[in-house]
Structure formats: structure tokens, C-alpha cells
Amino acid sequence: MHLLEDSWIPARRRNGRRDWIAPTQLSDPGIVAFDADRADFNGALMQFAIGLLQTTAPIESRTDWKRFLTAPPDTQTLRDWFAPVAEAFELDGDGPRFMQDATLASEASAINPVSALLIESPGENALRNNSDHFVKRGRLDGICPGCAATALFTLQTNAPAGGVGYRTGLRGGGPLTTLLLHQSPASLWQDVWLNVTERPQHLERCGDANRNGVQFRFPWLTDVASLQPGGELAPAQVHPDHIFWATPRRIRLDFDNVAHGACDLCGSESDRLIRQFTAKNYGLNYKGAWDHPLSPYYEVKGEWLPLHPQPGGMGYRHWLAWVLGQADAKSKQRPARIVTHALEWRRRQLGGALRLWAFGYDMDNMKARCWYESSLPLYGLGECAGKEALKSVSATVETWLAGAQQAVFYLRSAVKAAWFGGDARGDFSAIDAEFWQRTETAFYTQLRQCIETVRQNESADPDMLESRQAWHHALRSAALDLFDTTFVGAGPIERQKPRRVAEAHRQLVNSLNGKKMREVLRLPAADKPAASRGKPATADV
Structure with missing residues (x-):
């Protein structure tokens, strides 16, 4: 199976029908x-498509990029782009295999059920201790080659810690990925293309562009030892393309012991259901200042590290850090490089x-x-005229989020006091x-108005007293x-x-209307109640 020529990628057509396509149909x-039938597979397929286009598309300028956004390349053009890297995308066969370690064919290595390719599958300890209560063993027996390719890429891209010598990915285990999409997409191509950078910007970012050998771009085309002779792999040792094709895990799918039947993931009939794979520890050991363009980062002691999802989910409290960056007393975060590049350099080229x-x-x-x-939602943020407009939006949202953080602290403290009457410990994340x-809803309503104000007039100040007062009212009421x-x-x-x-x-009530809250939101001091004078008036009888 060849991943650039065969139709293995599940896609949804405009009429709602599912189809399987080849990359040349993107x-x-x-x-x-x-x-795909799994959310993590859809995220992985998006990154696969972005990485493939970033690796092969000959776009030298923003003009080239804009041209292909509005007039996508045809199938033959994509086939021509992909041809030079075709050898790296064979899934099976006697030669190099996509994201698989060729040396495992001759080395003694552990045999794993194919279900172990899925990140949530119980590990050896869980199986041995019979602690797989929520995600049970034996859910998968065989999967088709297409799903196996997706599962393999998903695991290599998100690779969590897996025991001694089983490496994490170059963004650590389970990285946060942030991608730009159109609010109302016209096609998959437009969404994928939003996240592809012009070639000169890509090559100067992370890695050594002079290392043009295919093994420096696609590490499975050589053995682990030759690529990292010192036991660690830094950006300067490989080509910038490598960042999309990292393979921290040594894996080889078993195509010799296959079965016939329906794939346990997608339901497709196949006469080559993969049931197991071999694996070995001590794969590529990514160290150093790796800077993945699809992930936001945070700073710790002068070092930038990739963000990872945390308990509590995702919401508008992350909007500023992931879109425009945020620096406060507790942390400093910056958006994914592709987000910054799009908002600061492409601006009105983004198409809505x-x-x-x-x-x-x-x-x-x-x-x-x-x-x-x-x-x-980013609304029309990409259509704002320049950096000063983005700074205005950033400053405004920063004030709103600071007020929200203060309000939720007051609410949590009050609930704890009402429940327990003191400083209680426990999980109050609910x-x-x-x-x-x-x-x-209130946040995004005001955000849309803020962005629209700046989009229409870059010199306008969206940080108006009325908007801060309205936000204060929303926080207090909630x-x-x-x-x-x-x-x-x-x-x-x-x-x-x-x-x-x-x-x-x-x-x-006092805290929500108090001095600290008003300072955070930069609101005028509350009016003091007028002191009563004389005797209180008596009511008419």
C-alpha cells in the first residue's frame, strides 16, 4: 500500500457522503x-496533510500562497509535488516503510496486539493488574491498512511516555495542537492550506536546511543509531521537514500474519487486516529547542516548552494566549507559529x-x-490592518480575562465558605x-464587537468604559x-x-463590587451611599 497513491483517507463530501481519497485528491x-471514526484520527490526518504539503509544495512567497488558496492545484500538480518523496510513503514491502523501523525485521522485539497502537489502550501494567476498568482490553482484533497508517501516525505524533526507553514525541507526550480553519469552509483544501507556511519561512525556523538527505527529513529511511550517534537528536542535526515526521517509537507492522474481514475501526472489508506489530525501545530521543509550528508554547526559566491539554477542558479563557499570546505574573505563553504568521503577515489574504x-x-x-x-472563533481578526490593531484587541481581552479570573476566585471562595465555613481542600473544578x-456567550459577543471596531478603524480604541462595565455586569450576574x-x-x-x-x-456581593475587582477591570470607584441626615421620615398613615 502506497500512502500517496492509494485511496485510504476517510473524507466527507459536501453532500454528507463519506469517501476514501488519496492525498492527490486533497x-x-x-x-x-x-x-475518520475517531476524533484523534481526524486531528492526525489534518497534521499529515499539512506536513505533506509543507514538505513538498513549492511556494516561495505570499503571492504563491494566495494563488493556491483561491485556485487549488489539480491532481496532477499534487502528484508532481509528491513524486520526489514517494519512497518515504510505502506502508508495507521489503524496503523502508512509512514511520516504521526497518531493523526490527531482523532484531528480536516484542510482539504487541494492534490495539496497542491506540493511545488510550491499557498498557502492560494495567493488563497484568486487571485495572483496565474503563478502557477494556480486546476491543480490537484487526484493522485495515488505512486505519493502521492513521493509528501509526497518530501514535508517533502524540507519543506519550511508554516505559523505559519508549520515547515521547518532540513536543512531549500528548501535545496541544492549534490550527486555523475558516469559520465557514468552502473546502477541506482551504482549511489545510491555511496552516502551510511559505517555504523560506519554514526552512529558517527549526532545523538545518542544508541537511537535504532524505534520511534527515524522513527518519525511517535510515537506522536510529546513524541519525543520533550521541543518543540524542537536536534540531540542528536534521532538516526542518523532519519536525512533521518525527518517529520517537520503533515500530514495525506485521503484514505476514494478516486476516480477512471487517476492520474493527472503520468497518471496511479487507483481506489484509493487521492484527499485531513488533516494537522495541530506545527510538529517536528528541532533545533541544524544537519549535513545532502547530503548537503554542509557554516559557519556563527562559526555555520555551510546548503546551499540553490539562484537566478542565478548553474555552474562552485560553483565547488570548493561544491566539495573540499572553504574559502575566504567573506565565508567559505564545501562540503556535502558524497562527502568528497568518495574523501578522497574511492579514487580508486569509479569505474571511x-x-x-x-x-x-x-x-x-x-x-x-x-x-x-x-x-x-476569531471572527474578522485576520482582516485587521496591522500589529497595532492586534495589540489593541490583546490589551482589551487581557483586561476581560483578568476580571473573569478574579470573579471565579470570589465565587469559588464563597461556595466553599457556604459549604464548609472555612478553608476546605478538595476538587472544586466544577x-x-x-x-x-x-x-x-457574553465574552464572545463582546469580542466580536471589539474586533469589528478595530477592523473598521485601526486607530479606534475598543477598550471603552462601556464594554468593561458590561463585562463586569455579566461576571457579577453569572x-x-x-x-x-x-x-x-x-x-x-x-x-x-x-x-x-x-x-x-x-x-x-461585596467582593464582586469591591475595590479589587474594579481595579482589575479599570472601573471607577463605586458610589458611596449618602449618609442619612436628621431623623428618618415617617410614612403617612
């Missing part, structure tokens, strides 16, 4: 999205309103706790999650309503302590 205007697709595994070492994905969800109707007021009355609840509620 520019078909009738295809709108990848359509955008959104950010964020996804990845929340990993606890070798355990997959959850798969997260979310779409964060309070935060409800607050962020409750205020999401916090009080959640306290009254969801967390405290909804509890059984016989289990409540009215005095404690009343004191917690009063403190919440």
Missing part, C-alpha cells in the same frame, strides 16, 4: 473535511472569518485521561467550569446566579446553615 472542491481548532490528549504519563478539542461556561441556583441555593435546606450561607453571599 484539492477536490467537493471534499469539506476528514471523516477564521476560527482556531484546538485539540489534544490530556495525558498523565502513560495514561490518557481525556481527549479535548474545541473551536475558538465551580470554575460552570462559571466559564456561563460567561462564554457568579451570583451560580451561587444562588446551582451550588448553594439548590442544596437541601435541612443541610444548610443559613447564617453561613448569608455571610458567604454577602461577602461574594
Whole structure:
């Protein structure tokens, strides 16, 4: 099976029908999205397509890039682009195999069931200890070559820790990926192409462009030892293309012991169902300043590290850091390089309103706790005139998020006080999650207005007092309503302590209207109640 010539990629056509396509059909205007049966497969296929085009497309300028966005290349053009790298995309056969270690054919290595290619599958310890309670063993017996190729790429791209010598990917285990998509995509091609950079920018970013040998781009075309003679692999030792084709795991699919039947993942009939693979530890050991263009990074002691999904999911609280970057007292984060490049250099070339697709595994070492994905709208941010406009939006949103962080802290503290009357320990993440969800609509409503203001007039100041006051009202209303109707007021009355609840509620009201909250949102001080003078007036009887 050849991954550049055969039809193995599940895709959804405009009429809703699923089809299997070859990479040379990526520019078909009738295809709108990848359509795998697993969410992580769709994310991996998107990265496969981006990496393939970034590796082969001869785009030297923004003019070239814009031309192919509006007039996609035909099938023959794509075939010509892919031809020079064809040897790296054979999935089976006696020669080099896609993302597989050729030396395992002759070395003694462990035999694994094909289900072990899936990141959430229970490991050896879980099976030995009979602790596979939620993700059971034996779910898969055989998968078709297409699903095997996708599973292999997914594992190599997201590779979590897997025991002694079983390496993580160059972004660590379970990295966060953020991609640009059109808000209303015309085709899959347009979404993929948004995330491809002009060749000169790609080559100067991470790696040594003078290392043109195919083994420096596609590491499975040579053996591990020759590529990292010192036991570690740094960016300067390989070509920049390598960043899309990292292979930290030594794996070889078994095409000798196949079966006939329906694929346990996609349901397709195949006479070559793959049932097992061999694996060995001590694959490529990625060290150094790797800078993947599809991931946001955070700074620790002067070193930039890739972000990973965390418990609590994804939402508007991540919007600023993942779109424009954020630097505060606690952390400094920057967006994925492709996001920054698109917003700062392509601007009005992007072709309409955008959104950010964020996804990845929340990993606890070798355990997959959850798969997260979310779409964060960017509205017309890509059409803003320049960097100053982006700075205006960034400063405005930073104030809003600081206010939201303050409000959710007050709410959490008040709920804990009402429940326990003091400093209680435990997992109170449900309070935060409800607050962020409750205020999401208000945030995006104001964000859209903010971006529209700047898009129409770059010199306009979107950080108006009225918008900060409206946001303060939304935060205050959400916090009080959640306290009254969801967390405290909804509890059984016989289990409540009215005095404690009343004191917690009063403190919440005072905090939400207090000096600290107004300083964070840069609001004027609250009016003090007028002091009463003389005797109170008596009512008419």
C-alpha cells in the first residue's frame, strides 16, 4: 500500500457522503473535511496533510500562497509535488516503510496486539493488574491498512511516555495542537492550506536546511543509531521537514500474519487486516529547542516548552494566549507559529472569518485521561490592518480575562465558605467550569464587537468604559446566579446553615463590587451611599 497513491483517507463530501481519497485528491472542491471514526484520527490526518504539503509544495512567497488558496492545484500538480518523496510513503514491502523501523525485521522485539497502537489502550501494567476498568482490553482484533497508517501516525505524533526507553514525541507526550480553519469552509483544501507556511519561512525556523538527505527529513529511511550517534537528536542535526515526521517509537507492522474481514475501526472489508506489530525501545530521543509550528508554547526559566491539554477542558479563557499570546505574573505563553504568521503577515489574504481548532490528549504519563478539542472563533481578526490593531484587541481581552479570573476566585471562595465555613481542600473544578461556561456567550459577543471596531478603524480604541462595565455586569450576574441556583441555593435546606450561607453571599456581593475587582477591570470607584441626615421620615398613615 502506497500512502500517496492509494485511496485510504476517510473524507466527507459536501453532500454528507463519506469517501476514501488519496492525498492527490486533497484539492477536490467537493471534499469539506476528514471523516475518520475517531476524533484523534481526524486531528492526525489534518497534521499529515499539512506536513505533506509543507514538505513538498513549492511556494516561495505570499503571492504563491494566495494563488493556491483561491485556485487549488489539480491532481496532477499534487502528484508532481509528491513524486520526489514517494519512497518515504510505502506502508508495507521489503524496503523502508512509512514511520516504521526497518531493523526490527531482523532484531528480536516484542510482539504487541494492534490495539496497542491506540493511545488510550491499557498498557502492560494495567493488563497484568486487571485495572483496565474503563478502557477494556480486546476491543480490537484487526484493522485495515488505512486505519493502521492513521493509528501509526497518530501514535508517533502524540507519543506519550511508554516505559523505559519508549520515547515521547518532540513536543512531549500528548501535545496541544492549534490550527486555523475558516469559520465557514468552502473546502477541506482551504482549511489545510491555511496552516502551510511559505517555504523560506519554514526552512529558517527549526532545523538545518542544508541537511537535504532524505534520511534527515524522513527518519525511517535510515537506522536510529546513524541519525543520533550521541543518543540524542537536536534540531540542528536534521532538516526542518523532519519536525512533521518525527518517529520517537520503533515500530514495525506485521503484514505476514494478516486476516480477512471487517476492520474493527472503520468497518471496511479487507483481506489484509493487521492484527499485531513488533516494537522495541530506545527510538529517536528528541532533545533541544524544537519549535513545532502547530503548537503554542509557554516559557519556563527562559526555555520555551510546548503546551499540553490539562484537566478542565478548553474555552474562552485560553483565547488570548493561544491566539495573540499572553504574559502575566504567573506565565508567559505564545501562540503556535502558524497562527502568528497568518495574523501578522497574511492579514487580508486569509479569505474571511477564521476560527482556531484546538485539540489534544490530556495525558498523565502513560495514561490518557481525556481527549479535548474545541473551536475558538476569531471572527474578522485576520482582516485587521496591522500589529497595532492586534495589540489593541490583546490589551482589551487581557483586561476581560483578568476580571473573569478574579470573579471565579470570589465565587469559588464563597461556595466553599457556604459549604464548609472555612478553608476546605478538595476538587472544586466544577465551580470554575460552570462559571466559564456561563460567561462564554457574553465574552464572545463582546469580542466580536471589539474586533469589528478595530477592523473598521485601526486607530479606534475598543477598550471603552462601556464594554468593561458590561463585562463586569455579566461576571457579577453569572457568579451570583451560580451561587444562588446551582451550588448553594439548590442544596437541601435541612443541610444548610443559613447564617453561613448569608455571610458567604454577602461577602461574594461585596467582593464582586469591591475595590479589587474594579481595579482589575479599570472601573471607577463605586458610589458611596449618602449618609442619612436628621431623623428618618415617617410614612403617612
